[in-house]
Amino acid sequence: MTYQRITVRNASPTIGGYVDGVDLGDLDDETFAEILDAFHDRGVLFFQGQDIDAEGQLAFARRFGTPEIYPFKAGNAVFSPSPAGDEVVRLVHDGDRPGYENEWHTDVPWMVEPSMGSILRALEVPPSGGGDTLFSDCRAVYDSLDPSMQASLAELTVNYDWLNSFGTALEPEVLAELRKQHPGAEHPLVRTHPVTGRKAIYLSHIFFLSIGGVHPMHGRQILDHLTGLIARPEFQCRLTWDVGTLAVWDNRCVQHYAVNDYYPERRVMERVTIAGDKPF
Numbered sequence: 301m302t303y304q305r306i307t308v309r310n311a312s313p314t315i316g317g318y319v320d321g322v323d324l325g326d327l328d329d330e331t332f333a334e335i336l337d338a339f340h341d342r343g344v345l346f347f348q349g350q351d352i353d354a355e356g357q358l359a360f361a362r363r364f365g366t367p368e369i370y371p372f373k374a375g376n377a378v379f380s381p382s383p384a385g386d387e388v389v390r391l392v393h394d395g396d397r398p399g400y401e402n403e404w405h406t407d408v409p410w411m412v413e414p415s416m417g418s419i420l421r422a423l424e425v426p427p428s429g430g431g432d433t434l435f436s437d438c439r440a441v442y443d444s445l446d447p448s449m450q451a452s453l454a455e456l457t458v459n460y461d462w463l464n465s466f467g468t469a470l471e472p473e474v475l476a477e478l479r480k481q482h483p484g485a486e487h488p489l490v491r492t493h494p495v496t497g498r499k500a501i502y503l504s505h506i507f508f509l510s511i512g513g514v515h516p517m518h519g520r521q522i523l524d525h526l527t528g529l530i531a532r533p534e535f536q537c538r539l540t541w542d543v544g545t546l547a548v549w550d551n552r553c554v555q556h557y558a559v560n561d562y563y564p565e566r567r568v569m570e571r572v573t574i575a576g577d578k579p580f
Contacts, residue, residue, distance in 0.1 A: 301337065301338065301341050303334045303337070303338070304334065305321070305330060305331045305334050306319055306320070306321055306322055306331060306334050306335060306338065307319070307320040307321050308320075308338050308342065308345075310342070311342075311344075311346065311537035311538075311539075312536065312537040314437045314439075314440040314535065315342060315343045315344060315435055315436070315437035315440065315535070315536065315537050315554065316342055316343065316344050316345075316346065316435060316537030316539075317338055317341075317342035317344075317345050317346070318345075318346045318348065319335065319338065319345050319346065319347050322335070322347060323350075323351075324347055324350050324352050324356065324360050324546065325350070325351065325352045325356050327360070327363070332363050336363075336364070339364075339417075339548065339550060340493075340495050340496050340550070343435070343437055343439070343549065343550050343553055343554045344435045344537070344547060344548065344549035344550065344554050344556075345547070345548050345549075346539055346545065346546070346547050347545065347546045347547075347548075348542065348544065348545050349542075349544050349545075350421075350544050350545070350546050351544060352421075352546075353384075354382050354383060354384030354388045354421075354570055355384050357384070357388065357419060357421050357546065357570060357572055358384050358385075358387060358388060358572055360419060360546075360548075361387075361419050361572040361574055364416070364417060364419075364548070364574045365416055365417075365574040365575055365576075366574065366575040367387040367572050367573065367574060367575070368387070368415065368573050368574065368575045369386045369387055370389050370573060371478055371481065371482060382570055384570075387572060388570055388571070388572055389570065389571045389572075389573075390423075390568065390569070390570050391568070391569045391570070391571060392566070392567075392568050393560075393562075393563075393566070393567045393568075394564060394565070394566040394567075395563070395564030395565075398560065398563045398564070399431075399558060399560035399562075399563065399567070400560070401557070401558035401560070402557060402558055402559060402560040403505070403506050403557065404436065404504075404505070404527060404530050404531055404555050404556075404557050405504045405505070405506045405507075405555060405556070405557075406438075406502065406503075406504045406551055406554075406555050406556075407551050407573065408462075408573075409458075409460040409485065409487060409502070409504045409507055410460040410461050410462045410482060410484050410485050410507050411482060411485055412485045412578060413575065413576050413577050413578050414485075414487075414551060414576050414579065415551050415573040415574060415575065415576050416550070416551055416552060416574045416575060416576030416577070417548060417549055417550050417551050417552075417573070417574045417576075418548070418549055418551060418571055418572070418573050418574070419546065419547070419548045419571065419572045419573075419574070420433075420546065420547050420548075420569050420570070420571045421544075421545070421546045421569065421570050421571075422541040422542060422543055422544065422545045422546075422568075422569055423543065423568040423569060423570060424543065424566055424567060424568035425541045425542060425543060425567060426562035426565040426566065426567055427565060428562070428565060429540075429562070430559065430561040430562035430565070431541060431558070431559060431560075431561070431562045431567045432538050432539060432540050432541065432559045432561075433538070433539050433541070433547065433556055433557065433558050433559070434536050434537070434538050434539075434556065434557040434559065435536060435537050435538075435539070435549060435554050435555070435556050435557075436530045436531070436532075436535050436536045436554065436555045436556070436557070437535045437536070437553070437554065438500040438501040438502065438503075438530060438535075438553050438554060438555060439493075439498050439499070439500040439553050440534075440535045441500070441501045441526070441529045441530055441535055442490060442499050442500050442501050444529065444535075450490070450499075453489050453490050453501075453522075454488075454489075454490045454499075456488070456489040456490075456511050456512065456513075456514065456522075457486050457487060457488055457489060457511070457512040457513075458486065458487055458488075458489050458502070458503060458508065458509075458510075458511055458512070459484065459485075459486050459508075459509040459510045459511070459512060460484060460485050460486070460487065460504065460507040460508065460509060461484040461507060461509050462482065462484070462507055463479075484509070486512060487502060487578075487579045488502065488579055488580065489501065489502060489503060489511065489522075490502065491552060491553070491579045491580070492580055493550075493552055493553055494552075494577065494580075498553065500552065500553035501526055501529075501530070502552070502553075502579060503523065503526050503527070503530075504555070505523055505527050508523055511523070530555055541569075551576065552576065552579070
């Protein structure tokens with residue numbers, strides 16, 4: 301793909317791109333249109349050396365869609381208030397709040413309309429390094445399967461819930477209220493991208509309950525096999541953070557893994573998630 305206003309350096313053969321020549325604090329519509337094309341092509345984009353604050357990050361997010369408020373901030377020690385308001389989540393990890401996102405996952409599949417994407421910005425990075433984020437291309441994972449497996453997976457759906465993850469840390473009254481709002485969801489195992497039409501494996505073992513109509517043991521085998529493929533380096537790229545680096549990824553076809561190798565040092569990020577639609 302060629303561009304007139306931006307330069308994109310591929311981070312790997314299939315996924316990820318470093319976008320050069322862009323100031324996210326001064327972005328015209330024509331330049332954003334090329335960024336959006338690159339986003340759909342590469343799945344995740346990296347912007348380095350950006351001098352924007354939370355308000356600027358939020359303004360950038362609004363170009364992609366509607367920012368949403370994350371429902372599990374209350375009672376979670378790693379979430380701190382952001383001066384930009386409820387749509388911005390500040391994630392703080394240190395000696396008292398170790399990182400726990402070191403699992404391959406896609407965000408909030410237990411929502412009927414999961415987040416379309418996420419925008420993450422580095423405020424503080426560990427002084428000795430570490431804290432990288434890995435991204436896996438679930439389009440490439442799907443493409444690697446033989447046609448007969450692709451066909452069999454296309455018939456399956458996955459049931460998701462948050463009770464055994466976020467629910468374990470909530471007070472009973474908070475849990476009961478959130479349960480009314482988010483009772484869980486069922487989505488296709490193979491998801492079609494609404495813009496590109498490409499198919500991708502859509503599976504998150506953190507929130508996995510079962511595969512519809514499949515014996516639990518067989519469902520677990522499918523989960524383990526596909527999760528193993530998602531974890532293969534051949535389908536991945538890796539971002540080393542610096543202050544001022546910003547990443548935006550497509551939750552519909554990309555999984556991510558935050559490497560927790562910096563404890564007890566401090567890592568502070570701010571995240572905005574963008575509302576999505578029902579997978580098909």
